[in-house]
Amino acid sequence: MNSENFVLKREVAEAVRENRAVVALESTIISHGMPYPQNVETALRVEEAIRECGAVPATIAAIGGVIRVGLSPEEIEYIGKRGPEAVKCSRRDLPFVVGKKLDGAMTVASTMICAKRAGIKVFATGGIGGVHRGAETTMDISADLDELARTDVTVVCAGVKSILDIGLTLEYLETKGVAVLCYGTDTMPAFYTAKSPYAAPFRVDTVEEIASFMKARDELELGCGTVVANPVPEEYSMPEDVINAAIGQALREASEAGIKGKATTPFLLARIKDITGGDSLESNIQLVLNNARLASRIALEYVKKR
Numbered sequence: 001m002n003s004e005n006f007v008l009k010r011e012v013a014e015a016v017r018e019n020r021a022v023v024a025l026e027s028t029i030i031s032h033g034m035p036y037p038q039n040v041e042t043a044l045r046v047e048e049a050i051r052e053c054g055a056v057p058a059t060i061a062a063i064g065g066v067i068r069v070g071l072s073p074e075e076i077e078y079i080g081k082r083g084p085e086a087v088k089c090s091r092r093d094l095p096f097v098v099g100k101k102l103d104g105a106m107t108v109a110s111t112m113i114c115a116k117r118a119g120i121k122v123f124a125t126g127g128i129g130g131v132h133r134g135a136e137t138t139m140d141i142s143a144d145l146d147e148l149a150r151t152d153v154t155v156v157c158a159g160v161k162s163i164l165d166i167g168l169t170l171e172y173l174e175t176k177g178v179a180v181l182c183y184g185t186d187t188m189p190a191f192y193t194a195k196s197p198y199a200a201p202f203r204v205d206t207v208e209e210i211a212s213f214m215k216a217r218d219e220l221e222l223g224c225g226t227v228v229a230n231p232v233p234e235e236y237s238m239p240e241d242v243i244n245a246a247i248g249q250a251l252r253e254a255s256e257a258g259i260k261g262k263a264t265t266p267f268l269l270a271r272i273k274d275i276t277g278g279d280s281l282e283s284n285i286q287l288v289l290n291n292a293r294l295a296s297r298i299a300l301e302y303v304k305k306r
């Protein structure tokens with residue numbers, strides 16, 4: 001699976017070959033999702049949390065057009081410093097980044113593609129992309145959702161941010177045949193808040209149930225991915241009125257400034273962080289760590305079943 005443009009770190013390649021637990025991690029969250037230096041600190045803490053659980057982390061990014069599955073701390077620092085100058089790289093952008101030998105930060109969609117190619121089945125992040133509010137006229141639907149429909153990787157996230165239309169995102173995933181397993185909760189988590197007004201498509205309470213679901217999905221050869229939605233821990237969740245006010249303001253500003261396309265999500269995330277004075281950043285960091293730990297436990301359980 002290694003090639004000139006696609007290189008697995010030795011530790012990751014060995015773990016995959018020996019059927020040990022590996023957790024993939026995206027890099028757009030580092031370059032576009034958080035400011036430097038908190039982005040690098042968080043990325044390193046997330047890798048550490050995965051190791052403490054007994055799994056191997058594999059942060060994925062393109063550096064000079066070479067896709068690297070598993071980064072060194074120096075490479076994580078490099079991508080973190082490049083920040084938004086690295087190309088936000090989704091499925092569409094992958095050949096552009098590789099062909100032009102650019103630095104690319106992987107979204108959920110492209111991380112799934114690379115994880116699958118590397119033989120990694122579990123991936124942890126903060127939030128997935130989704131159907132944007134107003135998508136009925138803009139058609140702005142994240143490529144993450146179609147990737148989930150076609151690539152069999154399990155994505156552990158804290159649900160869907162209400163910068164998006166949570167209800168339409170759930171409808172779209174249902175249409176595409178993607179299950180959303182809500183961990184220990186009856187409602188769909190909304191990233192900064194543990195609950196939302198939307199019912200959980202499925203509730204699961206143990207990692208064993210999740211690994212069994214994945215195994216059944218494989219055996220049925222459905223070829224699709226799965227979302228595990230893990231609520232933000234209570235102590236780090238944001239007050240609903242505070243976060244909703246910030247989201248409302250960010251959405252108005254995006255519309256006034258004419259922000260469109262792939263710039264939309266990074267713009268909204270950065271504005272929410274500024275409007276909430278950094279409280280949302282702490283919540284974001286903690287929920288990513290929480291997802292990394294759950295993803296590790298799922299990966300450990302899943303390899304036992306293979």
Ligand code: PSU
Nearest residue numbers: 028029033107108127129142143262265
């Ligand atoms: N949502 C977040 N944080 C993020 C992203 C989404 O809460 O960092 C990033 C992820 O990399 C996700 C991407 O895959 O944004 C989705 O972008 P778009 O909506 O342009 O597909």
Ligand code: MN
Nearest residue numbers: 140141142261
């Ligand atoms: Mn979009």
